[in-house]
Amino acid sequence: MDAGAKISHVGRHIYDFIAVGVGPFNLGLACLTEPIAELDGLFLDRNERFCWHPGMLLDDATLQTPFIGDLVTLADPTSRFSFLNYVKQQGRIYAFYIKETFFLMRNEFNQYCQWAADQLSNVEFDRLVERVDYDAASKAYVVTALCTRTGARFELRARRIVLGVGTQPAIPACCRPVERHVTHTASYLADKETLQAKRSITVVGSGQSAAEIYHDLLKDSDARGYELNWVTRSPRFFPLELTKLTLEMTSPDYADYFHDLPTPRRDALIRQQKNLYKGINASLINDIYDLLYNKSLLGEVNTTLHTNTELASCAYDEDTGRFRLGLKHLEQGEGFDLETEALVLGTGYEQRIPSFIEPIRDRIRWDERGRFAVRRNYSIDAAGNGIFVQNAELHTHGFVAPDLGMAAYRNAWIIRAMAGREIYPIERRVAFQRFGAPSVDARRREGARA
Numbered sequence: 001m002d003a004g005a006k007i008s009h010v011g012r013h014i015y016d017f018i019a020v021g022v023g024p025f026n027l028g029l030a031c032l033t034e035p036i037a038e039l040d041g042l043f044l045d046r047n048e049r050f051c052w053h054p055g056m057l058l059d060d061a062t063l064q065t066p067f068i069g070d071l072v073t074l075a076d077p078t079s080r081f082s083f084l085n086y087v088k089q090q091g092r093i094y095a096f097y098i099k100e101t102f103f104l105m106r107n108e109f110n111q112y113c114q115w116a117a118d119q120l121s122n123v124e125f126d127r128l129v130e131r132v133d134y135d136a137a138s139k140a141y142v143v144t145a146l147c148t149r150t151g152a153r154f155e156l157r158a159r160r161i162v163l164g165v166g167t168q169p170a171i172p173a174c175c176r177p178v179e180r181h182v183t184h185t186a187s188y189l190a191d192k193e194t195l196q197a198k199r200s201i202t203v204v205g206s207g208q209s210a211a212e213i214y215h216d217l218l219k220d221s222d223a224r225g226y227e228l229n230w231v232t233r234s235p236r237f238f239p240l241e242l243t244k245l246t247l248e249m250t251s252p253d254y255a256d257y258f259h260d261l262p263t264p265r266r267d268a269l270i271r272q273q274k275n276l277y278k279g280i281n282a283s284l285i286n287d288i289y290d291l292l293y294n295k296s297l298l299g300e301v302n303t304t305l306h307t308n309t310e311l312a313s314c315a316y317d318e319d320t321g322r323f324r325l326g327l328k329h330l331e332q333g334e335g336f337d338l339e340t341e342a343l344v345l346g347t348g349y350e351q352r353i354p355s356f357i358e359p360i361r362d363r364i365r366w367d368e369r370g371r372f373a374v375r376r377n378y379s380i381d382a383a384g385n386g387i388f389v390q391n392a393e394l395h396t397h398g399f400v401a402p403d404l405g406m407a408a409y410r411n412a413w414i415i416r417a418m419a420g421r422e423i424y425p426i427e428r429r430v431a432f433q434r435f436g437a438p439s440v441d442a443r444r445r446e447g448a449r450a
Helices: 024-033 083-089 093-099 106-119 173-181 185-196 208-224 244-250 252-260 263-272 282-296 355-363 404-419 438-449
Strands: 007-020 041-044 062-066 103-105 127-135 140-147 153-163 167-169 200-204 227-231 303-306 309-317 322-329 335-340 342-345 349-351 387-389
Touching: 007 024, 007 140, 024 041, 024 106, 024 404, 041 153, 062 106, 062 404, 083 093, 083 106, 103 106, 127 153, 127 355, 173 309, 173 322, 173 342, 185 208, 185 342, 200 208, 200 335, 208 227, 208 282, 227 335, 244 252, 322 342, 387 404
Parallel strands: 007 041, 007 153, 153 387, 200 227, 200 342, 227 303
Antiparallel strands: 062 103, 127 140, 140 153, 167 349, 309 322, 322 335
16 A cells, blocks of 8 residues: 555544554563553554564574563562563463473564464554654654554554564675675575575674574584684683573663662673673583584584684685685684675674654654663653663663563563553562672662652
């Protein structure tokens, strides 16, 4: 349907809020608000149904968050949308008990989320939000959306907006001119068969996704006969830090401390703390080593792992079907080239400002770098109670932002702001350690009471 197509005005009902995007964070919000009669919300997503990172649903991939950090439990342990209720309903709770693991398989988490989404009446898929305006007369946001199945456009109104549109694959600048030839982890499973038909594959990246793909490709490398390389600019393959005092940095206490820091200091800390939230499961690092060792017993393993190595340039030759990667060893300062037929980028994801909020840009607070200026209650509008964000506050709240385990906590904050009362108890202090100077903490608490 063209841009001038007729728009259906779906009544003049004004929702308390409309949430855009249904990933795990907004899905958790949908589950927690579903039983609250005083909050009338609607969740819209452009996809046909919930599917979380389908390109990385490997058979043996696990979450890095314990199962108790599901959609709802840390806000409401009695919720019918808990993972334990899901696994009970599936007839697997005793099998899960016997399995004795804290970490879910990624496929199982995805199935759990699909189960929850299928039970919700406040979630609508096949809904592409095209623009959000503000109507001063009704003091409501006007959401224009397209039904991707029928082509019909319609308008909805809400007092508040919750943005949960997620992130997009981060492509290094040197790879963008040849991006159509490159595989990002987001599409790995769809591209896997094509990749394994090549004579050489190079994986670039240092985090969990890059490690999972390297391990997955390594298993078949001798049978399929391809050369396999793994390139990371990190000085080593860092394990995810899971010691308990470090995990206290994913607490409300640390979020308070981090949010109060000046912006330059917060930005510097995020750069320093990457290994605290972008590391690799220690068990996976060990599995990779063991697989390399076992394969080496049968002969030379056609693989190379490059640490301290940065991808500086990337060219693709259409005639030969090969990439020429310009690499630089960061400690030795030496450059070298690597040719490969396939390139897989495990370079993560980056925040994006959705174009549909352009009409309400003047109602949003921005920082000096053009990012959302996110308040402690996760709002970004001038009034502090009209537009909220999910996982767009890494620069203001710290590396807890993308943590699945703290999603219920953030949703409890958002619900309190929208309802005007604390429906789900919000923990204030859970850490044994203190992150700030006592005098500064006292002033912050005094300011919060004012």
